[in-house]
């Protein structure tokens with residue numbers, strides 16, 4: 001009691017001695033600002049910073065192929081018809097109550113079917129601990145925090161390259177990161193042997209971050225046969241696969257086919273984790289709606305894991321937002337709306353595939369001596385062009401074309417109207433290399 005009293009009086013003394021509690025006169029205002037004078041501006045985000053620069057450019061020719069966000073052939077953001085219809089159904093009927101800490105159970109259940117299969121026994125057996133998450137970033141971050149809390153000594157193996165935010169997520173969760181080979185710059189394809197070696201040499205029971213499909217930023221995915229080998233080796237080594245599936249539907253145009261890698265791992269009996277997002281495949285970017293799931297040994301374990309994931313969410317954001325979750329559950333649980341969604345995903349994926357062909361053809365027509373085959377070989381939203389940072393900077397300063405420094409082109413920003421302009425600019429900056 002005495003110790004408590006002493007501590008409390010120390011705190012009182014510190015508070016009352018501190019200037020934030022003293023009456024402020026104008027001359028003291030400057031002193032107060034020194035609370036944060038050691039804070040320097042954060043470096044620009046390598047992806048979202050590109051959008052900021054693009055928005056600040058007043059050129060009528062400007063093009064944004066930076067952020068991975070779908071655009072129609074007029075370069076405009078798209079709201080899917082299935083989303084408009086779901087919105088119309090909600091209008092006026094939505095109360096503003098809290099969701100539970102784990103979010104909408106209905107939405108989560110429908111979302112799990114996309115990853116684990118419509119008639120998955122694992123869902124029926126309640127072996128999957130799953131919560132609604134703040135899109136893919138939120139799902140990855142929740143998992144990283146969970147990993148740190150319940151496997152505190154573990155590390156995460158991350159492919160090189162990867163989506164830049166993966167590094168931030170596991171860094172802020174204080175999980176140390178190891179890198180594994182993924183991309184082969186010379187072939188502009190998969191470094192399969194490098195990847196297999198790294199999986200083999202990692203200590204037994206390591207955590208591996210895998211992109212389920214449409215790898216960001218490279219657009220390079222393992223083939224089905226390669227996934228089978230990866231799964232087998234990871235099983236032998238007892239590694240934990242964590243799949244980030246931000247682009248389900250964008251690789252092949254069919255969400256079911258894009259879940260192939262996860263299904264292979266499930267067949268091989270892995271216990272695994274999945275991050276799902278509806279930002280891209282339903283165009284719900286700003287709704288921040290996604291799902292984190294962890295497949296457990298049994299129902300009991302899944303229940304414990306789920307309650308612990310909720311416990312991590314509670315002090316961060318309490319419970320997730322309701323609007324996007326309702327849209328998703330309405331669309332996925334109505335067969336007509338789900339069919340409409342599947343058609344719309346395919347339209348988006350096909351437009352991107354068409355733009356890959358157009359960009360490559362335009363470059364070849366210009367007589368570029370470089371090979372642009374990889375533009376059509378890579379899949380998903382991105383083309384990892386192989387352009388250097390200097391070339392990217394020239395594209396921006398001379399042609400007002402904005403993309404990430406690593407030469408990643410968001411094919412979703414390429415249209416029939418700007419493809420020739422982009423090809424010309426790329427040819428100009430690469431022709432002497």
Ligand code: LMR
Nearest residue numbers: 047066067068163165216
């Ligand atoms: C991207 O890679 O461009 C997207 O996933 C957007 C983001 O948040 O980085």
